[in-house]
Amino acid sequence: MTPPALHSSIGLVGGHAATDHVPSTVAPAPAEAPAPAPVRRSRGRRLHPAWGLLLPVLALAAVEALVRVGTVPAHLLPPPSEIAATLAQLAQTDLLWHVLASSLRVAAGYAAGALLGIVIGAAVGLDARIATLLDPTFQALRAVPSLAWVPLLLLWLGIDEAPKLVLIAIGAFFPVYMGAASGIAGVDRKLVEVGRLYRLSGAALAWRVLLPAALPSLLTGLRNGLSLAWMFMVAAELIAASKGLGYLLSDGRETGRADIVLAAILLLALLGKASDTLMRRLEIRLLAWRDDLARSA
Structure with a gap:
């Protein structure tokens, strides 16, 4: 029988006896690196949204x-009080x-352009062959100015509502197309493989995997x-046009009424901000x- 003292000095290495002494202590495992702290926006308390009015009010x-003291000519830059009076006067007429005519044009043209941008952008993002065929042309057309x-x-569609709506749709199409195409093409391949692993159908894969992953880019394109769409509406x-805020801009320029021009610009800014806030x-x-x-702030 082997003495107990011998057990502390005999080990088996690869099936062969060894007489090396086994260390009495085991080296401690390396400590895990601390988890990185979440990145936060470098700011203090969140300001109330009303603070956003500070710069415009100032x-x-x-x-x-400046206009009251005579530093700026009133016929070139009417004071805000005169612009408010002009708006009150216009509100009593038409x-x-x-406002309604311009808003309806933007709504109709934007809906058509955004829908077309989502459909074509999704096709380009999903199929590399379609992207090779269509994307170079759309990238070239995207650089064409609205005017x-x-x-x-006007040559093709005349001077009725059709050219205005088509022009607004063109303005809305390209950002939405870019958002949809880049968003879907940038979906992580691992997410798609997991969806296929769960045997999702094509429609279910698009609804439950592709759309949520591409949604941030798509919503940015929609905004x-x-x-x-508002800018292209003014160009149209x-x-x-015989009515609309773009017509007011043109009418104020032709009659030398800077107050009407600035009132129309103010309304465009307010309508654009309101629609962007909804989006x-x-x-x-x-x-x-x-x-x-x-959200981490």
Whole structure:
């Protein structure tokens, strides 16, 4: 029988006896690196949204003061008080119809352009062959300014509503197309493989995997397309229109009324901001699952 003292000095290495002493202590495992702290926006307490009015109010007050003291000619830059009076005067006549006409044109043109942008952008993002065929042409057309389309549309469609709506749809199409194409093409391949592993059908894979993953990029494209729709609407109404905010801009320029021009610009800014705020709220609701930098503040 082997003495107990011998057990502490005999080990088996590869099936052979060894007389090396076994260390009495075991080296401690290396400590795990601490988890990185979450990145936060470098700011203090969140400001109330009303603080966003500070800069416009200061700018309006400065313009009012400069015009009142005679530093800036009133016929070139009317004071805000005069612009407010012009808006009140227009509101008693046909201002509502101008706002309504422009808003309806933007809504119709944006809906058509955004829908077409989503469909074609999704096809380009899903199929490399379609992207090779279509994307170079769309990238070239995307660089064409809005006013360059106006003469061609007037020749093709006349001076009725059709060229205005088509021009607005063109303005909305390209940002939405870019958002949809880049969003779907940028979906992580591992997510698609997991969906196929769970035997999802094509429609289920698109609805449960591709769409949620591409949604941030798509919503950004929709917001950019909405702002461009308002800009293209002005270009359309400046050329041939009898009502709308673009018509007010043209009428103020032809009559030398800077107050009407600035009133129309102010209304465009307010309508654009209101529509963008609605899109932003929709974006926040649809992307509530995302843990981004804005929510970490």
